[in-house]
Each structure stands twice: as structure tokens, then as C-alpha cells.
Amino acid sequence: MSLGAYLAVATALFVLGLAMMIARRNLLYVLMGIELILNAANLNFVAFARYAAPAGGEAALRGQVFALIVILLAVAEAAVALAIVLHAYSLFDTVRPEEPDLLRE
Amino acid sequence: MERIAFALFAAIAVGGGLVALFHRSIVHSAFALMGTFLGISGLFVLLGADFLAVVQLLIYVGGILVLILFGLMLTKPDPSERKLRRVLLVLAAVAVPAAILVARIASAARWAAAEGPLPDPKPAAREIGFLFLLKDAYLIPFELAAFLLTVALVGAVFLARQPHPPPPGGEDR
Amino acid sequence: MGLLPAPLLAATLLGAPLLVAGGQQGNFVTDLVAKLSPVEIPWPLLVLIGALLGSGFFLLLVFITPYAMLAIWAERKVGGHIQCRIGPKRVGPFGLLQSIADAIKLLVKEDTIPAGADKLLFVFAPALVLASAIAMFAAVPFAPDVWFTDLNLGVFFIVAISSLTTIGVIMAGWSSANKWSLYGAMRMAASVISYEVPLGISLLVPVLVSGTFSLREAALAQEGWGGAAWYLFRDPFVLPAFLLFYTASLAETKRAPFDLPEAESELVAGFHTEYSGMRFSFFFLEEYAAMFVVSAIGALYFLGGWAFPGLTPLVEHLFGRGWIFNAVAIGVFSAKALFLVFVMMWLRWTLPRIRIDQVMTLGYKYLTPLSLACLLGAAAWELYVVPLFGGGG
């Protein structure tokens, strides 16, 4: 498989995640979109690392290490984001991202 | 043959993403996302990142997805979700050409040693552990990640709690 | 009935990464194909073949089903004897064929889908649950040279795959359009999220001691004349870790006293209230497969795998490490794993069920800190005490 194929999948996932964040009216969709984007990025990291250093070694693992840290960040982000969503839901009684607009007033 | 496996996993990943984006029911979207995560896990395997593939399964499917499902059960979906916005279609229309374009660019660029079949991957779990802890290269990111997780845990618990103490008797539960 | 392809497809999906992750080593199905083929087949193709044949059909039909049937029979027999009854005895000798009769009954039963159910997810959920059970089963080695696939991340993989079961259960509970099912699903999600942490951490103790995620390598390292090589006796922190692991695995496999997702006196039948016939039997199969898998992990990682003091070294001494040794190893290993399964049954028929808040309290307040303490203690032991005795780390 060529690197391009992996990149294509990653791009598709990235755009889908972006679309999900922009177009769907639910904070949880935003959360899911972010996860998709992070996954796409991870795929890129790993694919580049694999093709950059096919022989293995530390260089080949760098991408994986980065991806691992991204996954860790995603976990933290998901926990906090979910807490924010629930918080917003209990305050505004909605999960639409455009409703909480207290700062505008 | 690797092509077939790749096509399978890529189809699962992208198909899951598409369903997640376009399905009217958010619960279906969340379950479709599981397909995406599984597909990406498979792609990781094909890329020789077996440790990462299992981590992907464990964290995304076992952790984040369950969290999202919990969130779904605890919130009320918006009724206006029933009608999808046109933006969605436009973006989806952008996604496919963009992916093809990136693929073209990527294959046109001269990446080092990207030609020909790659040697078989080696198991990476132990090496990643060494990288993180023994060779000092990634010790600080590792510690920072641990610190971040702790902070996120405390923060999430703090955030999810009631913002104000409920007024006596006037709580509209 | 478009039901059977679903688990097979799911098994393939899971089996492919599973076997690739095992490297080119393959399993005996792929070995056979490679040997028989006149031309050399590239390994990814072998992997796919292995996934299709080995993981899907082979494990499901040849191994899990008979095992689960036997386990279900044993459960009823054990329950019967604990309760001053006899248990099944009419169908076949000692009622041994009772499970087959039950299976036939389940197969010919009407397959109902509730009117309000989400049909797609309702049908897919049991397939997903069963597929994860198959994939878990595939990673268990039975003897030094008998395994479906030798993963270098074996136990890690099993823990990860077991989370798919959770998703399947949530899916089943949500799609049934039944509030009791939903309760079961949410209880499952809550208890699994809480208990995955102590389960994983307590498993890290033998991982730390053995230095490998591979179940097979860990078991190989515990062979020897005495039982002293068993990790259980290696240091004072592994035994508590084993108890913590066993407790947490009860919750993971939703066995009593943690059987809240299907607590029949509270939730009717929990997440599988609306299921009937074949689909119901899938949940059943998964439960027993999961029981066996966690018991196998316990046996391989804590109880010395296929080593038995006096017996296996003797066999090795007499016959070498040939097929006789492997056969004995399978016997010893199965006995250990099945003993742990038996203890699970014993507990089920003895203990009352605990409440959901008590489950959470136990998980977060006691098991998690204790398992962390065990991990720290074991690490310190390996670092400071083992070198005193001249052991290498």
C-alpha cells in the first residue's frame, strides 16, 4: 500500500469530523467530530513514521509515540468535554452548541 | 492481499464516519463511530503499530465511546436535529475530492523509501516503553501526560458537579 | 435469517487485526494452508485465510459451542448440588445432553423482535457480543505448542476486546426499547468502566513480574519442578493482585455477585429481556466464553499455566516436549481454568447480589487503590528485594 492511500483515508476522516463539528446541532456531535479529527491525525502520524523509516528503529516509533500522546490527550479532552456538555445541559437545558450565549448579553 | 485488508479497514473507517455524520439518530452515529475506531485500529495493524492498535481499541471503543454513550443517555437530543443542514452535503461533497487530491499529492511527493513493499513490522510495545522511560527522549512528555490526566480527572469531576448548591425546595428536578 | 453471517463477518473483522498483530507466525490453520499450497502465499493472505477459517468458523463451531454447552450443563449440575437438588439428569447420561436439547430448543424458537425496537442494532448487538467472545478466545494459548494465535500483546488484546462486549450490551439494551433493558445496559456500562481499571492494574502485576504481555511466554516462564515458579508465590503482592483480578473479572463477566446487568429479581432479565431464541443464546455463549477467558488468564498468569509440580516436569523428562507433553499441558491448563470457572459458579449460587452503589464503592474505593498498592509493591519488590536473592530482572 502506498502512503497516499493512508493519507486519503485520514483526509476523508478529517473532513467528516470537521463536517460533524460544524453541521450537527449537538454538543456531543462536536465531541465525536473532535475524536474523528484526532484519529485522522493519528493515522497520519503513524503512516508517515512507517514510511519514513521502513527499517524500524527509534525513528519508526516516533510517530507511534506521538500518536499515543495524542490518544492520552483525547482521553483527557473527552472526559472534560463530556463534563462541560453535561454542565451546559444542566444550566441551559439544551445540547445545542449555539444556545449558551451568556457572554453576549 | 494487503490491499484487500486495507480496503476493508478503510471502508469500515470511512463508512462508519459517513454514517456517523449523516444518520439522524445520534445513538446510531455513536455506534457507527465504533466502526471508524475499529477500522482505524485495523489500519494501525497494517502499519505495524500493533500496540497502538490495541490501545486504540481499549481507549476509544472501551472508554471514550462508552463515555459518549453515557452522555447521550444523560442528555435530551435536540428535535431540530431531524433535518440535516445543507452544509453537511456540501462538506461531504468536499471530503471525497479532497481525499483524492491529498492522495495524489502524497503519492506525487518523493517521500523517502516509500516505494516498494515494506519489511514486516516488529512488535513495538517494549520499544515504546523503553522510549518513554529509559531513553530520556520522551520522559517529560510522559510525565506531562500523566499530570494532564490527573488534572483532567479532577477537573471533569469538578465540572460535572452541580454549579450551585440547590436552593432549598426549589429544585426543578 | 441473515443472522449467521453477522458473527462471522464480525469475527473476520476482529480476527484479521488479531492475526496480523501476531506477526507471520500464524496459527495452525495458516500453517496447514501454507504447507499444502504449491506456491508461496504472501502472509497477509494467509492471515486473512486464518482469520476467516480459524477465528470465525473454527473457534465458534469447534471449540466455544461445546465448551459453553458443557459449562452450562456444569453450572446447572453445580447449582443443583449446592441447592440439595440433582440437576439435569434425564437427557443423556447424567443429563449431559441437556445443553444440546436446550440449544435445539433455542434454535427452533421463534425469533422475535419487539415492535418498538431498533431492528438494525437489535440484530447486530448479539453478533458483536459473540464476535468479541470469539476474538477473546482466539488469544488464549492452551499448551506450549497449541494455540490459535500467539499474540505478543495477548492479555492486553483480551482486555481491549472485552470492551467490545460492553458496547454490544449497551447496544442490546438500548435497541430493545425496554426500560429494564436500558437499565441493564447502563449498569453494565457503569460497572465495566469502573472495574476495567482495577482489572487492568492488577493484571499489570504479573505483567511486571514476567515482563511480557504474551500469555504463552508468561506461562512458559512458570514451568519448573516445584510450584515455586508460579507467579502466585513469587512475591507477597501477586496473591492479593490475583484476588483483586478475580473479583474484578467477576464484574467484567457480569457474574454474581456482580450480575447487576441481568439481575433477574430487579431487572427481569436486564439487557437481554427482549431477546429470544438464537440471539439470546449468543449472549449466553458470550457469558460462558468470557468466564473461561478470564479464568484462563488467571490460570496462565497467576497459577502457573500448564505447569504442575511433579507432573509436567516428569512428563517432559520422560517424553520430551512432544505431543504427549502438549496433551498433558492442555489437561493441566484446562483443569486450572475450569477450576476457576467452577469457583465462579460456586459464588453465583452462594452469594446475594450487591447493589449498584455498593458496586461502585467497592470498585473505586477499595479495588482500585488496592490494586495500585499491589502494583507499586510488586515493582518495589522486583527492584529491591529480588536482586538480594541474586535474581535477575
Add this chain to the structure above:
Amino acid sequence: MSEPARAATAPPRPVPPGAGDEHWVGDLRPGEREVLLDVKTQDMEINMGPQHPSTHGVLRVLLRADGEIVTGAQPHLGYLHRCAEKIGESVEFLQYLPYTDRYDYLAAMNNNLGYSMAVEKLMGVEVPERAQWIRTIFAELNRIGSHLISFGTYGLDIGAFTPFFYAFREREWMMALFEKVCGARLTYSYIRIGGVFNDLPEGWLEELGRFCDVFEEKWVEYNDLLSHNHIFVERTRNVGILPAEKAIAWGCTGPMLRGSGVAWDLRRDAPYSMYPRLEFDVCLGAGLKGTLGDCWDRYFVKLLEMKESIRILRQCLRQIGPGPVMADVPKTIRVPAGAGYVGVENPRGELGHYIVSDGGKISRRCRVRGPSFCNLSILGEMMPGTMLADSVAIIGSIDIVVGETDR
């Protein structure tokens, strides 16, 4: 106010500030309580029953639940209604006796006794002494059998399967004893108006003595198996606490009332049959494991009563003498005009019969006060604020027999 057909039409029961400290299950500290209660959720209505494993028959309880926490409960009765009282006003006195078996089918002897005594009181019949002894023996033996079922099913409710079978082992013997006397195993109609149907067979009393010996051994086993099981205690202590005043105010009787520490037992306080000549204690809940009046207390009172019944049985065995077992009662019973109420201490509480006669063969009014029915009425009061699993424990500890709540 008419009862709302669905709980939805009733105003939601407000959760008191601090989530009802007295109701609260377990020992959650304030912080934990907030974590449990903070997320904004909708209450969900669930039908527990009529087909539910732990409603002990065809009871239907409409629960309103916020996640795992029950915020409202409304029992709906009538799925097993068989017009027992109306039948009592349509058939002759003796013909009605078999119907009494069917209200609390686990304590049919006690039901027979209650009805017979009510009719006897109106007729002014003097029951021979031996018959009185036999009646007492059977009432106590059936109390043991009924409490055994209660013990076993309570284990099932909490999730322990095995005690049920242990309880059935002894109950089987008890039923065999009944079978030897009257040929029936569940609905006996053995105690008749004026005495009992026939005398005891040869050797029966000796076997009863053996039963008492064995049962006392097994009683210890039950306690080991369930009463002091840590999980069981944790599941039932401080759950469904019923203070004494409340129990009295809601008209609870039997183990339900005694579990709250109120010493009220008709056998002692309104003695009938041979009870005045027997020595026994009224078993009370003492808050041994938790608060007084919790589920564990109600459960343990029943266990203690089984032991007390054995004590009574032994005294009966010592004192019973030969004699007739039936008073001189005509074939067709005509009851003089008048009205009378007789309450007897059933395993589940006070079973009362209020009979009005106009002097004919058929009673004018036959009112039955069922203990399960009265005890069940408090359900809606006890449930809010508990958890779903506790609601099962509470229903189990109230120990209803739906045949009796609906009659």
C-alpha cells in the same frame, strides 16, 4: 381524589432538600449525594409487574425513577381479584370455607381458623379441647411454612438462589405432615366450623416432634446462609426504614409492625384458641444490624418467629390429650342474626373476618381484613428515595401474598 390512572398525571413527588435524609439509603456523605443527584435527568416511569420476578405474583407497581433512584411508587392491585367477599355473601357458611384457603394460600390453615372462629363466635359453639390443640398446632406449623417461603423468596429478591431451596426442603416435610392429616398440600380446609375435619393419624405427633428437632438445627443453617451474610446485611440494613409511629398509623400488622419494635401480637394481646395456655415471646425487631425497622429487622423477626413457633409446638405436644375433635354442629349451618369480628394472627399480620348474619344459611356480609393488603398500602410511602434494587428488597420485606391483597 380519585387515584390517577398513571403516575404521570400525579404531580411529581418533590424530593425534599437534602434528598430526604431519613429515606436515604446507605451512608452517602453530602458530597457523594450531590454527585449522584446533580446531573439533570428526566424521571422515567417503569411498570414493575404485573409480570415481574420479584413482585411475588401479579402485583403491579408503577415506579417513577430517576436513574437508579426511585422517586415515586404506586401499587396497582386487582390482577388476582376473585371476588372472595362477594362469594362469601352468596354461598353457605361451610361452602365458603374452601375459599378462605385461597386468599393467603401460603397460610391456608390460619385462614380457615380465622373464618371458623368468626362463625363459631356468632353461633356460640364451644370447640372441644383436642380440636383447639390441633388447631393451634396447625396454625403454628403453617406459620413456619409461610415464613419459610418468605425467607426463601427474600433471598431470591436479594439475589441469593440457594436459601430458597433449603427452605423448600423443610417446607416439603411440613407439607407432607399436612398431607397425612388432610390429604391436601396447599389448600387444606382442614379446620372446620366447630373443630377440625378429622383426628390426627397414628404416630403423627411423634413425627412432628422429630420435625421440631430437625428444624431447630436447620434454623441455625438459615442464619449462617443468609441472615449474617455480609452482602445480605449490607443490602437490607438501613433500607426501607419504617418507624414505629408510622407503622401504627398505616395499620401495619404482623412482622411488619413487630419489625419496627412494636410489641403487638394477637396471640398474646387478644388471645384465642389455646394460646392463653402457652408460653411464648413476641419477637421484635431490635435494630441489630442497622436502624430499627429496616428490612433486615422485618426479615429477622420472621426467622425468630419460626423458632418461637417450634417452642409453641413443643408445648402443644406436651399438653395435647385425647378427646373429640368436632363440636356438635349441624350439617347445614344457620347462624343466628348478629354481627361479629374476629381477628387472628396470621403469619403476615392480622387477618380479620367481619361477618353479618340475618339468621339464614348465607351471611349477609363477609368482610375480610387482609394483612398483606394493609401492609402493602405503605409501599408508596416507603419507596421514594430508595434505589431500584432497594425497592425489590422493600417489596420482599413487606412479604405480600397477592392472593390476599386482591382476594
